Amino acid sequence: MMADSQHDAARVRSRADLEAYLGHFNRKEYERQIAYYAADVTYKVGTLTLTSPRQIAEFYADFHQYCREHVEIAQFALQGDVCAVAMPSRFEPFRDYRKHGLNFEVGKPVEFVSFIFYTLADGKIWRIRGARYGGPVEDFVRPRT
Secondary structure, eight states: OOOHHHHHHOOOSSHHHHHHHHHHHHTTOHHHHHTTEEEEEEEEETTEEEOSHHHHHHHHHHHTTTEEEEEOOSEEEEETTEEEEEEEEEEEESSOEEETTEEEOTTOOEEEEEEEEEEEETTEEEEEEEEEESSOGGGGSOOOO
16 A cells, blocks of 8 residues: 555656556556556546546456556647557567456457547546557657667
8 A cells, every 4th residue: 555645645747657657557557557647547448437546456466367568658648638649659568468348368469459539537546548550569659860
């Protein structure tokens, strides 16, 4: 369990804040991850609608028993209470996962870019909405000159 001061500090006000949040996600630090959520957060994944920080933590704790997942930020924008991210994601299933409208098979890694929109309430993530982009991650990386 996190100390109250750490929980209160877990807010998205910059790219660095969102990177910290995603770092907790990538390291499976679920308690630190969910500290960034408003109590009435809503997140739809597969056929599920998750409506609390605890439900999100429990979903990912289960999902990560089947699949390694890594996400990162390719592009980031923050204006007011909306944070938008182009997020390359990689899934490496080590057990078949067929639940909640999601299908991942052992030996078949999956990569795609998600467009994620976070609606914030006083810096806490209140709504998470996403869509997949059909093109390559390179479309979001500026060539070095």
